[in-house]
Amino acid sequence: MKEMLKRFYKNTWLGQVVLRPIKKLYDFIYYHYVPEETVTKLDFKRFQGYKLDLKNPVTLNEKIQWLKLNDRTPLHTKCADKYAVREYIKEVIGEEYLVPLSYQTLNPRDIIPGNLPDFPVIIKTNHDGSGGIIIKDKTAVDWKQVQEKLKKRLRKNYYYTTKEWPYKNIKPCIVVEQLLIDERGGTPYDYKVHCFHQKVEMIQVDMDRGTSHHCRNWYNSRWEREPYKWSSMKDGKMTDPKDSDVEKPKSLDKMIALSERLSKEFAYVRVDWYNISGKLFFGELTFSHDGGFSPIIPREWDKHFGDKLMLPRKANY
Numbered sequence: 663m664k665e666m667l668k669r670f671y672k673n674t675w676l677g678q679v680v681l682r683p684i685k686k687l688y689d690f691i692y693y694h695y696v697p698e699e700t701v702t703k704l705d706f707k708r709f710q711g712y713k714l715d716l717k718n719p720v721t722l723n724e725k726i727q728w729l730k731l732n733d734r735t736p737l738h739t740k741c742a743d744k745y746a747v748r749e750y751i752k753e754v755i756g757e758e759y760l761v762p763l764s765y766q767t768l769n770p771r772d773i774i775p776g777n778l779p780d781f782p783v784i785i786k787t788n789h790d791g792s793g794g795i796i797i798k799d800k801t802a803v804d805w806k807q808v809q810e811k812l813k814k815r816l817r818k819n820y821y822y823t824t825k826e827w828p829y830k831n832i833k834p835c836i837v838v839e840q841l842l843i844d845e846r847g848g849t850p851y852d853y854k855v856h857c858f859h860q861k862v863e864m865i866q867v868d869m870d871r872g873t874s875h876h877c878r879n880w881y882n883s884r885w886e887r888e889p890y891k892w893s894s895m896k897d898g899k900m901t902d903p904k905d906s907d908v909e910k911p912k913s914l915d916k917m918i919a920l921s922e923r924l925s926k927e928f929a930y931v932r933v934d935w936y937n938i939s940g941k942l943f944f945g946e947l948t949f950s951h952d953g954g955f956s957p958i959i960p961r962e963w964d965k966h967f968g969d970k971l972m973l974p975r976k977a978n979y
Contacts, residue, residue, distance in 0.1 A: 754923055826950050857933060
């Protein structure tokens with residue numbers, strides 16, 4: 663019966679009309695009124711296929727859930743904020759690693775051609791995990807549609823669907839940054855450096871983001887290819903590794919050193935970078951890769967990295 667209703671909802675116009683309001687109400691009650699630990703356990707079982715043990719977490723994904731529910735400081739909120747984190751980056755490693763900021767506002771109606779530069783930019787909100795709106799030609803944009811998208815994003819609190827607490831208390835705003843373009847004229851590789859206790863343990867490289875060819879390779883700090891995958895669902899496709907390797911970036915040592923400096927206040931954090939013609943640009947800090955809901959395959963690698971992450975003795979509030 664459950665599967666039949668799913669197919670009816672996803673595959674028919676009538677299913678959308680009849681069931682969508684019911685689903686929206688159910689989701690609102692589930693994510694806003696069910697205790698966050700209960701939601702976390704239920705969602706974890708649904709995505710990972712096994713029960714979450716918060717009393718004795720063993721795998722990396724289990725420990726990420728524990729950190730989500732227990733390790734909470736104002737610095738987590740500041741660093742999850744894509745606008746406020748710029749101050750942290752400036753203080754710790756220097757503003758030369760920041761992507762140039764073109765504009766910032768609280769009001770979507772301010773996003774008009776007159777307030778934006780003539781070069782390509784990316785428009786995003788500071789308080790969620792979704793991608794940005796890329797603008798390469800201001801004359802070929804439906805600005806009312808862009809404003810409506812931003813308006814919807816500003817109303818959403820990302821915390822409720824993932825229980826990632828750092829997002830809960832961010833004051834939403836709109837940020838416009840210069841669009842980074844690599845030497846090929848395309849989207850640059852996204853280097854995501856996972857730090858445990860101020861030490862780099864995993865490096866993912868996302869390629870062809872925003873396309874149907876989005877792939878993700880995994881390396882250790884010596885740039886040796888790893889045999890596991892920790893993939894995400896993007897546009898109906900998993901970001902599985904490519905058969906071919908990614909050339910070791912010349913800035914790898916610097917990327918690792920800067921990531922470890924930025925991670926010094928956290929048990930676990932992912933530090934994102936772009937490498938444009940040898941120059942590093944900071945992307946963002948993330949405390950819960952995919953919310954801790956994406957399996958690491960083979961499963962034994964989830965346990966392997968879980969062994970490397972020691973949880974704090976006491977929760978921070």
